[in-house]
Amino acid sequence: MRDVSRRSVVLGGAAIAAGTAGPVRAAAIAAVPSLGALAAARGISFGASIDVTVLTDARLAELYRHQTRIVTTDVALKFGSIRPQPNVADYSEGDALVAFAAKAGLAVRGHTLAWNAYQPDWVEKLSPKEGAYWLERHIAETVGRYAGRLHSWDVVNEPLWPGDGNPGHLRGGPWFRALGPDYIRRSFVAAHRADPGVRLVLNEASPEWKIAFEPTETYKTALLRLVDDLQHAGIRLDAVGLECHWFPDFVFEREGFSKLVRDLAARKLDVYLTELDVNDLRMPGNETRRDAQVADRYSEIMRAALAEPAIKVIQTWQLSDGQSWLNGEAGLLDRKPRPLPFDRAYAPKPAYHAMADALRR
Template sequence: MKPSRRETLALLAGSAATVLAGPAQARAEPTLSEAARGAGIVFGTSIAADTLADPAQATLYRREAGIFTVDYALKFGALRPEADQFLTADADAILAFAGPIPVRGHTLAWNESRPDWLMALSTAEKRKALDRHVDETVGYYAGKLHSWDVVNEPFWPGHGLPGGFRDGPWLEAFGEGYVERAFRRTAAADPNVRLVLNEAMTERWDETGAAIRAGLLKLVDRLQDRGVRLDVVGLQGHMLPQYPYDDNGFSDFVAELATRRVDIYITELDIDDARFPRDVAARDAMVAARYRDFLSAVLVVPAVKMVITWQLADSASWYYHGELEAHPSASRLPRPLPFNDHLQPKPARDAMLAAFGSRRA
């Protein structure tokens, strides 16, 4: 007889001490969560519902992470693929699995999560859809989440719009005011949840990164000037090797953000190794060096309170799945995360431990 969801979750929780028995569990060094806590920060990972179906992966995530971000189950299109649907089962299962581990909600207002039915609405109907989505979703999870990425990726200069804003249904419905509206409604629906403005590509040291950084500073200032509660600015940290980086310059930007009296979270950290050597050892060493250099620079800023990788094991990464979708027989698979596809630690994990240790020192 097939076990129920509740029985499956109980089995996963109860097996945490035994599933990963072997070399990975026998390591004397601290977990990533323990090392981060020693440095005065929280370490976590994104997590998807399919993680729960793999007991070994579930145990790894529970062991190493001090917080979870719901990967995609709370995005608008996942919750509401049709206008009359509100599909919470996957996110509910993640919360049940997490138990005492806090969970972050991701994300309420993102212009890229736009099912066809939403785009077919009139402007007035889109306005009602955002209000309903925020009120209903935040209300449903009120008191259950640590924080919400209220607005995700508000900027994309490539769309050529005033202020560099990202085009999409919410910008079309409200203009730039959708950001303030989403924050105010989230705060009203759950006064105790932490409110996060989450942005991508701020670490890129090119014209695009510079435009996004400038726009983000102006947006934070505008929200605060208007009395909007903003607790955290999230900076994603998807490292793409085709773009230039200046870790010290980025650290200065993070310090400038911190003068706005907000906490800083690194929310979606991973390293795309697509342009690194094919040799696994050489590639892993370059990925590890990127984690070490980036985190060592960023963690100098006291306002950085959290570091979250976008998934924890290579086989769960969006890069990994994307490569297999495009090339089902690919032999060179991405290795962007601290654990490999067999859930064993890689040099990237050691680099992260070292970076956490340097902040503690």
């Protein structure tokens, strides 16, 4: 899944690669007010997802140290990254990122323990009995490895997918085939058993939006029902993550968003915005016009989020455009995505200023 040269760098060069940037570049990065500091003044942890690029790019490392207070492992701790084959358990990238964050004084969110999508072929071929074994083994070993060192885990990721036609609008996949809806409960129990002190999060995409291709309330209703079922079963759940990937066909309705957050707060849960970005690939106009549209959307969602006391964490999915997952989605489009607060040279964009302005208010 990852090439040998990158793995060798992670194993052998993390300490060197995570060194500080040169004095001029570091000064330029430090001159930009920290979103992490602005958010902390309001009692919120601001951060971003992080990948192994930070171990080899000193300027990016400096940007994370200055701008964030919490980071989420992007792909390093996903099942397929750790276990591309059943006889492999490779934690090298996760270990290196957790070590980098500890040295930088950043909290870490682990992502993700149980996800029915994007699994290695060997997992998709497991029998139900084998699936149950591997899910619980993976959670026990992975959470146990980092016990006492992480802020939180996305225990179950994106459990909902109405199009699969399952009860409760649950997403199908290897863990669902193995255990049915009970895979969710068992995942939380296993994570709590492996690290009773880490915060346990249910992470979901889409209930925060009005979506053209789904009835507006489908995701909201299904998410709240799932939360209620877990809580009524006595399962420990500390927070719900709303991903907040803003796609072109998603409409942000502040009233609906606020009601969802308050409904979760009424259930004694914190809310994290876990994967915020704005997909501009099909927005009209040149870079300047697209940047303005992206910034407007950041401003809109930040204003709504900051009005809700239950929201304790706000994270973008990566910090700069060069690391965005949308680079892999551009296809034949004659443009590069610009969905994040910082550009490919790590300079602040209008999206950054929109976030900073919202935090200052």
